[in-house]
Amino acid sequence: MVKTYSKNQLERYPVYLKVLREMREEGERFSASSSIARRLGYSEEQVKKDLAAVSPTLGTPGRGRDISSIIEDIETFLGYREMTSAVIVGVGRLGSAILDYPGFADMGLDIVAGFDSDPAKIGTNINGREIYDVSRLSEIMPGLKAHICIIAVPSAYAQSVADMAVKAGATGIWNFAPTHLSLKKGVIVENVNLASSLAVLSHRIKTNLKED
């Protein structure tokens, strides 16, 4: 049986990781769920449950658990300890920011190449990654053994890029274009939708003001 995790729960693991690493840097060696909960504003019960699901080793009562071993367990769970190759399509401002971000390698994501339709970008390289003509995506992608395609093109092109990527072997799409993608079953799509995030922020500010 495959254990299931809710989306919200999965989203919390990188946050735990961040806090645990900070604690370790501050010189702490052991941690109790209560102190992690306090730092994050989560309930202690939730922290306990989340950590137990991916890092079942027991702690010493009164002292908590070894921080480094929890970090290791979360990193393993999140796949940070094995590299997955990805390509990115669209290297405008947003795509370049993604290519430039050093943090993804630590998360097990290796962006191996970029694609764009702009002749001024094709043939250049960004941070050591070659930028190819997007029309060559289905030809080049299989040889790169990349199974994740990051989409950072304007909305109008996102669906056709996704279709090409899936034909070329993508099993996961990380979609930064603010549009819905329809893909065959078995292909995982995770959307980063800034409009949706902004909608949540604006609505919560408005409701908050009304309640005051």
Add this chain to the structure above:
Amino acid sequence: MVKTYSKNQLERYPVYLKVLREMREEGERFSASSSIARRLGYSEEQVKKDLAAVSPTLGTPGRGRDISSIIEDIETFLGYREMTSAVIVGVGRLGSAILDYPGFADMGLDIVAGFDSDPAKIGTNINGREIYDVSRLSEIMPGLKAHICIIAVPSAYAQSVADMAVKAGATGIWNFAPTHLSLKKGVIVENVNLASSLAVLSHRIKTNLKED
């Protein structure tokens, strides 16, 4: 009584808006929940419930509802029809991408100024927005009547920037730094956490492969 909306539900409204605008551009005037549901892969029941919550006008049986009036209702609900001012702190690659993105104005968000600590950036302007020294945030922000602060600085600086912004009158923080912010009650924080989004994608790909 203030109606409450779940985070997931709020996140869906910009997606409805997108699809309804596409339908209108394709020449459709009326829409039934069933066709919206089909385009998005949502259940018809959910579409009906979501739309009824913000756009209660009844449709004509068999013909559906006037698309333009649903669009107008969602835009009003999301606050797209009134402008809110924001500042952005951190205009590196990510911050510049955000400043450059033309879509936010249509969502009612007017980014009026940027702040950075890099002397090469201070005094320049990006897309017509002046970039100021971040040390002047609390002095300049109140005069701009900006109540949202977008944070696009490295994690290590995010908390101190947020603290300054709140002192200068921010009631909402849109946080792009991959770190948890602790702020006083009444300040709304919405995080855009790419590590969390990637965690969801990677886990779902892994689980999917196991299930195949």
